[in-house]
Amino acid sequence: MAPTLRPDVLVIGAGPAGSMTAKWAAKRGASVLLLEKRQEIGSPVRCGEGMSKEWLREVGITPGRWINVEVEGARIYSPSEKVFEINEKHAGNEVGYVVERDEFDKQLAIDAANAGVEIRLKTAAIGLLREGGRIVGAKVKQFGETTEIRAPVTVAADGFESQVGRWAGIPTDLALRDMDTCLQYRMTNVDSDVRYCDFFLGKVAPGGYVWVFPKGEGLANVGIGVQVSQVKNLADAKTYLDRWIEHHPGYAKGKKIDMVGGGVSISPPLKQTVADGIMLVGDAARMIDPLTGGGIANGCIAGKICGEVAAEAAALGDPSKAFLQKYERGWRARLEEKLYRNWLAKEKLVTLSDETFDKIVDALAGIRLEKLNVHNILKAVQAKYPEVTQEFAAFL
Amino acid sequence: MPNKKSLHIESSGQLCIYCGACVGICPLNCIYLDETRITFDESVCTRCEICVKACPVGAIEIG
Numbered sequence: 001m002a003p004t005l006r007p008d009v010l011v012i013g014a015g016p017a018g019s020m021t022a023k024w025a026a027k028r029g030a031s032v033l034l035l036e037k038r039q040e041i042g043s044p045v046r047c048g049e050g051m052s053k054e055w056l057r058e059v060g061i062t063p064g065r066w067i068n069v070e071v072e073g074a075r076i077y078s079p080s081e082k083v084f085e086i087n088e089k090h091a092g093n094e095v096g097y098v099v100e101r102d103e104f105d106k107q108l109a110i111d112a113a114n115a116g117v118e119i120r121l122k123t124a125a126i127g128l129l130r131e132g133g134r135i136v137g138a139k140v141k142q143f144g145e146t147t148e149i150r151a152p153v154t155v156a157a158d159g160f161e162s163q164v165g166r167w168a169g170i171p172t173d174l175a176l177r178d179m180d181t182c183l184q185y186r187m188t189n190v191d192s193d194v195r196y197c198d199f200f201l202g203k204v205a206p207g208g209y210v211w212v213f214p215k216g217e218g219l220a221n222v223g224i225g226v227q228v229s230q231v232k233n234l235a236d237a238k239t240y241l242d243r244w245i246e247h248h249p250g251y252a253k254g255k256k257i258d259m260v261g262g263g264v265s266i267s268p269p270l271k272q273t274v275a276d277g278i279m280l281v282g283d284a285a286r287m288i289d290p291l292t293g294g295g296i297a298n299g300c301i302a303g304k305i306c307g308e309v310a311a312e313a314a315a316l317g318d319p320s321k322a323f324l325q326k327y328e329r330g331w332r333a334r335l336e337e338k339l340y341r342n343w344l345a346k347e348k349l350v351t352l353s354d355e356t357f358d359k360i361v362d363a364l365a366g367i368r369l370e371k372l373n374v375h376n377i378l379k380a381v382q383a384k385y386p387e388v389t390q391e392f393a394a395f396l
Numbered sequence: 397m398p399n400k401k402s403l404h405i406e407s408s409g410q411l412c413i414y415c416g417a418c419v420g421i422c423p424l425n426c427i428y429l430d431e432t433r434i435t436f437d438e439s440v441c442t443r444c445e446i447c448v449k450a451c452p453v454g455a456i457e458i459g
């Protein structure tokens with residue numbers, strides 16, 4: 001058995017949230033060990049690769065070669081393909097980049113390494129170490145060899161399929177309605193527009209949407225998310241996506257060069273993300289935006305807070321749940337209201353008929369919105385289709 | 397003997413794309429993904445079929 005390692009902070013998972021946590025813990029003076037179970041950080045890519053950009057400065061990420069395309073806006077398509085355009089003018093910096101996710105993840109790991117973080121590849125956590133009810137590290141398997149890594153603070157950043165949180169006894173279970181099953185093709189020779197990320201709503205993707213994120217030169221990520229509670233048959237995600245492509249000649253003529261899938265939580269925020277000696281961050285903590293399905297921004301924002309609190313807890317020698325609440329309070333103050341608001345909006349959206357989607361998008365297509373928010377959207381819809389807004393009385 | 401259904405994950409790569417969707421949703425935490433190998437603990441699984449719905453490509457069958 002290899003010798004026991006003793007960092008101040010042990011971070012499990014080198015996705016964006018994990019690398020960000022590790023980096024900020026190191027910047028605040030902690031010795032940090034970052035584990036990645038795969039052999040290559042950032043690969044295989046699992047997500048749509050779209051992200052907003054207004055938060056990058058806040059967490060200390062500088063734009064780099066991981067930016068693939070900078071889009072001007074997003075287009076929302078109703079079932080009968082009426083279009084509503086969201087651009088920077090009324091959405092602020094919510095719109096942003098299509099990125100090379102593997103490059104992005106590697107850049108964040110490089111940033112972490114530059115801050116002094118130790119990184120171990122091909123190292124999977126297989127269990128947690130406990131002492132008097134407190135988590136004091138993890139049992140890991142590295143190149144087939146089992147080792148124990150003891151650390152005052154452990155951080156679970158092991159993504160959507162997180163096991164670490166469950167091992168720690170933090171409930172992260174998802175109901176069928178709280179998850180989307182996703183599939184995406186990278187396609188070449190398609191007619192995507194590099195100025196926009198496109199979203200197609202309604203029955204083309206029950207409880208979710210079809211997305212097209214342009215990657216330039218006729219390349220695009222074409223994907224789908226379907227709410228698991230609305231899945232009727234085996235492989236519905238694939239069936240719906242293939243059908244959508246078939247019905248869109250600009251895509252049907254393209255060629256698929258890559259295929260990825262995954263799960264995305266679309267749940268309300270977790271009630272608890274810390275326990276004695278351990279914190280959960282990113283997709284593992286169900287921080288994915290339940291409306292857009294995007295997880296990178298929230299994972300990085302929470303990661304910074306998590307890293308700072310981890311370093312402080314290690315320095316003070318107090319990794320108790322009571323102290324780690326500082327992280328819990330911090331990320332909630334920054335993210336919870338929006339997560340909750342977007343969850344409510346999503347809960348409503350998944351119940352709408354195609355006809356209602358059409359009316360909403362039609363009402364919005366004809367006008368210029370000053371600022372994009374639920375209130376302004378509903379006002380616009382009310383002006384044209386008063387009967388529709390009755391469904392949204394609670395939001396007005 | 398109760399008629400115990402069997403769960404089959406087509407994990408040879410014919411269907412499975414190792415995406416982890418099933419792993420994340422299994423309420424009993426009994427599916428494991430190890431790069432390009434997916435396994436599940438038959439003794440824990442309750443055949444609830446949740447993973448079957450969560451799989452985007454239909455690689456899991458219960459019969």
Ligand code: SF4
Pocket residue numbers: 403421422423424425426427436440441442443444445446447448
């Ligand atoms: S059938 Fe249910 S318990 Fe069994 S592996 Fe699938 S999700 Fe888990």
Ligand code: SF4
Pocket residue numbers: 261405406411412413414415416417418419429434450451452453454455456
């Ligand atoms: S959800 Fe399906 S494709 Fe994804 S890992 Fe599980 S069995 Fe494989």
